[in-house]
Amino acid sequence: MKLAPSKSAAPAHILDAQTTAVISLDSALRVVFINSTAESVFGVSRRYAIGELFTHAVPQFIPHAERLREALRAGTGFIERELQLRKSGDQAITVDCTVTPMQLGKHVGLLIEILPMDRHLRISRDELLLAQQQASRELIRSLAHEIKNPLGGIRGAAQLLEREFPDSEHREYTRVIIREVDRLQNLVNRLLGPNRVPQKTAVNVHEVLEHVRQLVEAEAPRGVSFMRDYDPSIPELIGDREQLVQAVLNILRNALQAVGDEGAIALRSRTRRQYTIGGIRHRLVVQIDIEDDGHGIPPAMIDKIFYPMVTMRAEGTGLGLPISQYLIHTHGGVIECKSRPGNTVFSIYLPLDVSAGTPA
Structure with a gap:
């Protein structure tokens, strides 16, 4: 079998600068190294994690413990795309995970590289959300402008009728028309949104x-x-x-x-x-x-x-x-x-x- 060279020998500050979470394990699946990105992703401190069983330090990997042991026994790595990792009570995170056997002194260990995908998925979701909002807002604004003109005409006609028939019976009907037109006008104005430039x-x-x-x-x-x-x-x-x-x-x-x-x-x-x-x-x-x-x-x-x-x-x-x-x-x-x-x-x-x- 061909083993990857040990990355744990690299200066810690270089691995800490990576956006990929890097964790190395020994032959007993105990944590030998964990970079700062992994600390942030899994909410675990380096001081606690090093020397601990991997599944204790990072319980999100408990369901995958047997696969890690098999990779260690067979000396073959694997890649898992969009893997869902979940800790009890926490929200699942989506990652791309690469596991590679490597030589650690006289023994074989594992190098685990984890790329959080939630950021990329969230960026795509945000871009889609903003695009949808912009499209729907343009549609609503167009419709609102088309509605405003007839509403003004209806209100004006109701006011003319009110002057033409000043008796109380007709006034009651024209008051209803004017009141409902004003309500719709207010709704349209809200659809159009703020009509002033932000004063920042x-x-x-x-x-x-x-x-x-x-x-x-x-x-x-x-x-x-x-x-x-x-x-x-x-x-x-x-x-x-x-x-x-x-x-x-x-x-x-x-x-x-x-x-x-x-x-x-x-x-x-x-x-x-x-x-x-x-x-x-x-x-x-x-x-x-x-x-x-x-x-x-x-x-x-x-x-x-x-x-x-x-x-x-x-x-x-x-x-x-x-x-x-x-x-x-x-x-x-x-x-x-x-x-x-x-x-x-x-x-x-x-x-x-x-x-x-x-x-x-």
Whole structure:
């Protein structure tokens, strides 16, 4: 059999600089080396992992332990594409995994190279989401403009009739027409979205979150609790405060409606480094999570919630989330959602770097 040369002899800082997770195992499948990318991907520290059985240090590989032992016995490696790895209680991650036998002193070990695919899949999903949103927004704007003119004519005709027949019976009918036209006009204006250019200045993201929290908490039932988990080191971002308030407000009100009279809503802020949004890699991004323990979003609906007029509530307009997505998009960001019964998280990603970023 032909064995790969040991990569563990390479300087650790070189392997730590790689975006591929690298782990080497000895003949007993104990961890000999783990680079910083692997630490980040699997949430394990190097100090704990080295010397531990691989399946103890990285329990995501427990279902694949026998295959690793077979690769060690036979001296043959394997490649697994889009492998789903899951740790109990955690969300599955998708990776490409390459296992290669290698010589470690007098014994044979394994070199495991793991390329996380979630980033690439998420970039594709973000690009598709933004393209779909742009296409649907252009369609909606065209329809809305076509509807506005007839509505103006109907309202004007109703006002003329009101002057022509000033008696109370006819006035009641014309008042209904005018009121309904105004309602439709308001709906069309909301479909068209904000009609002003963003007024961008330095904005403290936590001031925005606290302002929105106070607004929603004031209208929340007594049984709803609000929790905050902010990273105080997050710098100011450049944005339109009012538009950011509106975007967060729409999402937080949805969370309030999801939990009903009793539940918990959490607001969380974190930074992400070298993060890609819509194909553009940013040096620093703020992630704002709005999490609730409500009934969740059905899987059949999760890919449609950012489309206009899509709603799960009889009284809903289906415009809140599309407007939020549009407002965040104008700031170079994106909104993503993950949901299961008892746990729904809307994550807002906004670039913190002044530059536009670089292509991923």
